[in-house]
Amino acid sequence: xxDSTQDTVLIFDTTLRDGEQSPGATLNVEEKLEIxxxxxxxxxxxCEAGFPIASPGDFEAVRRIAEEVGPLTDGxxxxxxxxxxxxxxxxxxDIQRAYDAVKAAPRHRIHTFLATSDIHLQYKLKIDREECIxxxxxxxxxxxxxxxxxxxxxxxxxxxxxxxxxxxLTEVIKAGATTINVPDTVGYTTPDEFGWLVGYLRENxxxxxxxxxxxxxxxxxxxxxxxxxxxxxxxxRQVEVTINGIGERAGNTSLxxxxxxxxxxxxxxxxxxxxxxxxxxxxxxxxxxxTGMAVQPNKAIVGANAFAHEAGIHQHGMLQHHQTYEIMRPxxxxxxxxxxxxxxxxxxxxxxxxxxxLGYDLDKDELRQAVNRLKxxxxxxxVITDADIRAVIADELYQPHETxxxxxxxxxxxxxxxxxxxxxxxxxxxxxxxxxxxxxxxxDAIYQAINRIVGVPTKLTEFSLTAVTEGLDAxxxxxxxxxxxxxxxxxxxxxxxxxxxxxxxxxxxxSTDIVVASAxxxxxxxxxxxAAQEEVGHHSAAVEISG
Numbered sequence: 001x002x003d004s005t006q007d008t009v010l011i012f013d014t015t016l017r018d019g020e021q022s023p024g025a026t027l028n029v030e031e032k033l034e035i036x037x038x039x040x041x042x043x044x045x046x047c048e049a050g051f052p053i054a055s056p057g058d059f060e061a062v063r064r065i066a067e068e069v070g071p072l073t074d075g076x077x078x079x080x081x082x083x084x085x086x087x088x089x090x091x092x093x094d095i096q097r098a099y100d101a102v103k104a105a106p107r108h109r110i111h112t113f114l115a116t117s118d119i120h121l122q123y124k125l126k127i128d129r130e131e132c133i134x135x136x137x138x139x140x141x142x143x144x145x146x147x148x149x150x151x152x153x154x155x156x157x158x159x160x161x162x163x164x165x166x167x168x169l170t171e172v173i174k175a176g177a178t179t180i181n182v183p184d185t186v187g188y189t190t191p192d193e194f195g196w197l198v199g200y201l202r203e204n205x206x207x208x209x210x211x212x213x214x215x216x217x218x219x220x221x222x223x224x225x226x227x228x229x230x231x232x233x234x235x236x237r238q239v240e241v242t243i244n245g246i247g248e249r250a251g252n253t254s255l256x257x258x259x260x261x262x263x264x265x266x267x268x269x270x271x272x273x274x275x276x277x278x279x280x281x282x283x284x285x286x287x288x289x290x291t292g293m294a295v296q297p298n299k300a301i302v303g304a305n306a307f308a309h310e311a312g313i314h315q316h317g318m319l320q321h322h323q324t325y326e327i328m329r330p331x332x333x334x335x336x337x338x339x340x341x342x343x344x345x346x347x348x349x350x351x352x353x354x355x356x357x358l359g360y361d362l363d364k365d366e367l368r369q370a371v372n373r374l375k376x377x378x379x380x381x382x383v384i385t386d387a388d389i390r391a392v393i394a395d396e397l398y399q400p401h402e403t404x405x406x407x408x409x410x411x412x413x414x415x416x417x418x419x420x421x422x423x424x425x426x427x428x429x430x431x432x433x434x435x436x437x438x439x440x441x442x443x444d445a446i447y448q449a450i451n452r453i454v455g456v457p458t459k460l461t462e463f464s465l466t467a468v469t470e471g472l473d474a475x476x477x478x479x480x481x482x483x484x485x486x487x488x489x490x491x492x493x494x495x496x497x498x499x500x501x502x503x504x505x506x507x508x509x510x511s512t513d514i515v516v517a518s519a520x521x522x523x524x525x526x527x528x529x530x531a532a533q534e535e536v537g538h539h540s541a542a543v544e545i546s547g
Contacts, residue, residue: 009262009273010238011255012214013039014048015287016061017087018252019242025291026503028531030401032061035243036069038286041361042279043076044255046083046238048111052101053094062086062101070105077274083149085109090139099146109149111181112139116168117156129164137171144176151179153216158184158193162200169205179212179238180205184227187220187250195230202235214238217253219245224253229261232269243287244295244302256280256301256333264328281334281390282359289394292479292506292525294464301333334359335386342374342384358386360393380473380512391468391475391510403428403530404454406523411442411515421445425453425523443518450519454526459485461504465514476514478521481506484529505529 016032019025027035032049039047047069050062066084073081084105086098090112102108114125114136121127127135136152143150152172154165169180182198189197198215202208215231215238217224228239245254259275266272284302288295297304342354351371355362362370373392378384405426413419422436423446435452439445443463451458462481467474483504505528509520 006237007271008237009232009258009271010045010212010214011043011259011273011275012046012048012085012238012240013044013242013255014216014240014252015039015242015246015255016065017048017050018216018240018248019246019287019291020050021248022246022251022291022293023504025246025293026505026528026532027061027290028401028528029057029061029064031290033064033068035283035286035290036065037072038279038283039243040069040072040082041075041276041359042283043078043273043275044082045078045274046085046109048085048087048240049102051087053088053097059097059101062098063104066102066105066108070102070107075276077276081106083107083109085111085151088112088139088143090114090135092139092142095139095143095146099143103147107149108147109151109179110143110147111151111153112143113153113155113181113183114139115156116154116165117159118161119159120156129167133168133171136168137175140172140175140177148178150177151181151214152177153181153183155183156185157182157197158186158189162197165197165201166204169201173205173207173211177211179214181214181216181238181240182231182236183216183240184218184224185216187218187224189227190221190223191226191230194227195234198231198236199234212238214240216240218248219250219252222250224251225257225261228253228258229269232258232262232271243283244293244299246287246291246293254300256284260301260328260333263332277332278334279359285390285394289508292481292508294466294479306330342378342389346378346384354386354389355393358389377475377512385469387468388475391477394477394508394510401527401531402523403527404523406519407432409446409516409519411445413442413445419445421449423449423453423519425450427453442515446515446519447522450522450526454530456526456529457485458482458526458529463518465518468510473512475510475512476517478509478514478517479506480518480521480525482522482525482529484533503532505532 016035020027036047049065050058052059052062070084071081073079084102086102088094088098088110095110095112098110114132116132121132140150140152154160154168157165184194202213213236215228215236217227239258241255241258242252243255245251259273259277262269262271262273263277281302284295295302342350348371351374352367370393374384377388407424407426410422419439419442424432424434427433433453435449437445437448437452439448460482464479466477468477481504505525507521507525509517509524511517
């Protein structure tokens with residue numbers, strides 16, 4: 001490795017691959033493209049864009065990211081485009097598929113993996129250690145014949161025999177691996193154990209200095225970030241992370257936590273990253289809006305309470321000097337303090353300036369939509385806050401393609417009346433459709449009316465309502481999750497893990513009216529469900545024709 005690599009921790013983001021494996025976090029192609037563009041603006045070094053063999057849709061998303069996002073360099077500290085990686089099991093079919101998906105990117109990588117723990121070898125793969133070594137080396141050799149940048153991961157390394165890991169990694173380096181990733185796949189290890197393992201492998205694997213050492217930790221015991229940072233102290237120079245820490249089961253190591261730990265504790269780590277930390281909040285909000293996975297208020301760095309102070313003694317200290325109770329400034333992660341008071345009399349340029357300060361670089365059409373929405377909000381509120389702006393942007397821009405568009409709703413309800421809702425939608429044919437329905441409450445009545453128009457049976461599995469700011473005029477943000485309800489179990493099997501889960505679809509909506517926010521969220525989720533149905537139908541037809 002070069003000296004510069006020794007001083008820099010490379011950020012390998014797997015939000016679009018491991019993050020999307022969170023139940024219900026399904027993303028469509030356009031959403032993945034937008035997140036990938038934000039990861040590039042953020043300064044991510046390597047983007048694992050997906051698992052191309054998993055489905056035709058996943059392949060298409062990775063291919064388009066490689067073609068459209070792979071060449072981007074604007075605003076990046078390194079001046080180089082982001083590496084686009086595709087995941088593949090240790091088989092030629094998987095590896096070829098991954099290469100075909102990423103090859104259009106100026107910088108691309110094949111990431112292949114094979115389990116090495118005895119429990120995985122015996123029960124999942126049903127092979128012995130010798131076969132494991134041979135399969136791993138053969139896979140890397142084939143990948144290297146296609147691509148100069150090849151990463152290998154010994155899955156479940158945290159529970160593997162360290163001496164056997166040395167044997168496997170020795171052979172894959174001989175076969176041409178350029179990055180060795182050590183995963184704590186099930187979140188089993190502690191920081192001391194995991195840091196020791198990385199140090200042991202770097203000391204005992206021949207030619208260890210010729211590869212980049214990486215780590216990928218899961219949060220089953222709440223130790224993912226701690227384990228990752230322990231590995232960094234023991235020589236790891238690539239970390240595999242996700243925005244907001246989303247991922248399988250309890251999630252992955254959080255990108256924002258690792259980046260800000262290295263940045264805030266530079267005296268301890270003496271390292272740097274290529275991340276523009278002021279883009280963190282925008283990335284966090286975008287991923288939350290698209291996946292429908294709300295960020296917990298007390299989440300480090302990006303939670304709503306991360307820079308909030310309520311206790312009197314804390315507030316007093318903050319008034320004297322911010323460092324009394326803040327080890328980093330909110331501006332460093334994109335939470336700028338308002339300098340312009342925005343309201344209904346503010347002009348487009350004032351809104352544009354504030355949006356840019358918050359990290360949003362909108363084109364003319366997006367800016368027009370956002371300003372119009374903010375002006376309408378300003379008619380209802382005296383002052384527009386940064387939190388209001390972020391909620392509007394998420395609701396206005398971070399939405400799926402509108403197969404059905406919500407025009408307006410009207411509800412009637414009370415403690416001695418039957419809730420009734422009238423709904424107007426614009427359909428995919430451009431025509432307006434109206435219907436009315438009764439419900440157990442105003443939101444249920446709206447959903448029943450929408451279902452009567454759209455004709456797609458659904459089951460509501462999650463409903464979350466939060467206030468964006470304080471006060472009676474606060475905006476409400478609604479996040480919901482739905483499943484198709486047609487009498488059939490809509491099960492999806494993850495080809496990497498073999499885990500089966502029911503596919504669900506999230507929706508997001510914001511408004512000063514909680515009923516309107518709930519309606520927007522439901523239409524958003526319905527559009528995702530319909531788009532997924534059309535994609536499955538399209539690919540099924542394609543397979544039938546080609547067959």
